[in-house]
Amino acid sequence: MANHNNYITLLMSFYLLSSVPTLSLAEINLPLKAVNLGNWLVTEGWLEPSLFDKIPINKDLLDGTQVQLLSTKLNKYLCPENGGGTIVVANRTSASGWETFRLWRITESSFQLRVFNKQFVGLENQGQGNTIVAVSTNPGDSETFEILRNSNDSNRIRFKASNGLFLQAQTETIVTADYEGSGWEDENPSVFQMKILSDKYLKGEFQLTNGYGPDKAPQVMQNHWNTYITEEDFKFMSANGLNAVRIPVGWWIVSDSPPKPYVGGSLQALDNAFTWAEKYGMKVIVDLHAAQGSQNGNEHSSTRDGYQEWGESNVQETVDVIDFLASRFAKNPSLASIELMNEPLAPGVNLDTLKKFYSAGYDAVRKYTTTAYVIFSNRLSADPAELLSFASAFDRVVIDVHYYNLFTDLFKNMNAQQNIDYIYNQRSSDLSTLNSANGPLTFVGEWTCAWGVSGASMQDYQNFAKAQQDVYGHATFGWAYWSYKHAEDNPWSLRWMIENNYINLKET
Incomplete structure (x- = not known):
């Protein structure tokens, strides 16, 4: 009789395990309100120029100059x-x-x-x-x-x-x-x-680590990782209305001894982020920001010299990075999604090659989790809807778009109200086009309150921030502000924006 009861208990256990539902949208609180932890695990010198100050010799002649x-x-x-x-x-x-x-x-x-x-x-x-x-x-x-x-x-x-x-x-x-x-x-x-x-002049991870050299770079980077983002920052973010972080990482994160000039150690910092996220009830989006060969030639993709050289020959090694990240974090309750690649450049990155990578990267994630979302980033300088039909063939997939009122002549002469109107009209229309009923979810993975308007008042900034929250709040997966910190007090720093009452995320 005892054996029979044990058998029934075992059957019930199997039944309960097999009937555990996948996470629903409500359970992970979509849409997410996130912030990018830029310049933490992938260096962007414009966010913290002082990182380069102590390069001893020829610091104006770094790689890619x-x-x-x-x-x-x-x-x-x-x-x-x-x-x-x-x-x-x-x-x-x-x-x-x-x-x-x-x-x-x-x-x-x-x-x-x-x-x-x-x-x-x-x-x-x-x-x-x-x-x-x-x-x-x-x-x-x-x-x-x-x-x-x-x-x-x-x-x-x-x-x-x-x-x-x-x-x-x-x-x-x-x-x-x-x-x-x-x-x-x-x-x-x-x-x-x-x-x-x-x-x-480039100031990315390659320039920083190669500039300091193999003897000094490990300590410089370890000190940066330990101090740039801490547990206190996660506590602050959670207390001020954010429920997620998007964390840019580089391909070298998979190794304790990556190829020179990169140095190991950023993986421990990412592990810490997951620990802190769980403690403060936040989700994590792991974003492959820098692929080997550079997918866009920008310093934030850790290019050596500004050329975009990621292509067909890099697909498998990039999939291997995604496989590593998925295997390590798939079971972590704080993982919301893995973004396969940030901002590939069109036409430098061939669309068919990108689709091949996205398909293989998706499969790599699905080996370890059926619940984490997989994010496909749109190509820069391409039709923002070019991935819609392709992405619709996959389950729990997101398309990432980046919206900046900067970097093009279109915004050069716009005043504050024109910028705000552009958000409510054009950006709203653009996002609606992507929000297909049976298609992938949408994610405004980068936006900011920095703009080209000179002499803008505090009220102008508050109105601009509200407009973007109103519109990007309709992205079905959520949004992520760029960035959490900046060396100077300005709208590129969400922390500064919150502390100085330019933006309030608790009310949205």
Whole structure:
């Protein structure tokens, strides 16, 4: 009889386990009101410029810095002929794209120079000759130059090649690495005036970690992760009307010893975030913000030099990152969703390739959870509805759109009321188009109260904030403000906006 009762009990247990329902929308409190924890686990220097202050040498020559090089003797700019693939000349009277070089920082003082067509400047015949060419796509010693800077003018420079000799512009069509002299006078053919394009200066994770180098970067990053976002921040967010966070992460988070220059440790910070979220009743959206190869060429995707190079060859390794994240957090009660990739760039990221990745990424998440939502981010510069029919074939999927009243000429001359009207009219219409009855849910994954209006009053900001909350509140999955913190007191910081009564999230 005892065995029979045990059998009945066991059957009842199986029945109860098999009948546990999946989470309903109400149980995870959709739509979410979230904030992005930008610059925490993926560096964005514009949010905290001081992170870069203690890079000891050549901190203005980080990876991806774009420079133009004027021969002081010829008064002409260096240029890879045809943008790359052949010789380098010094015959341009003005500088544009072809005359611009992107730096790869190898050490504090040695660099490689990438040209318009993505080849690297170097010595011909893999270092066996002295003529300067731009033909290699796999740079090595013969494409590495030491930059010597003049003590009185740091932008007056000379390049020492791997053969120990200096690069010189002998004539407008003959540029070689065979100069043995010294001096900084204008007539010296090895002297160049370097112009740094300040508007092309990258301050992302790659620049930060490679700038500090392998000895200093681990401690710099660990200190940043430990202090930038803490448990107190989650307590503050929860107490002020937020019920979720969107956390940007980079592909290197999967390893304790990622490829240089990245350093391990950000995964522990993400673990902490889940612990704090559970304690304060919040949900977490894990967002792959930086994919290997860079999906958009921006510093927030941790590009090395500003080129977008994520593509077909990166699909499987990116799926592997999603698989790792899903396997680690699928059973955590605070996980709301995994966003497969942030802001892929059109047309640089092919739509068919992106769909292939999204399909495989979705399957990777579903190996571990049927309840977590999977977010597909729209491509930048593309039709915002291009994923609608594709996404409709999947269960518990969300389309992420980003709405900024910035970055385009459209908003340059708008006053406060025109910006507000644009939200209520155009943004509302755009969102309604995406809110398909039988389609995916919608998510305004990034928005802000920063705008181009000068002299706006506090009331203007409050009205702008309310307009966006009113409209984006109709996104069926929710919204996430960008960002939680900024080094300065301004509308890019949601914490500052809350503390100074520019926005009230408790009333929405």
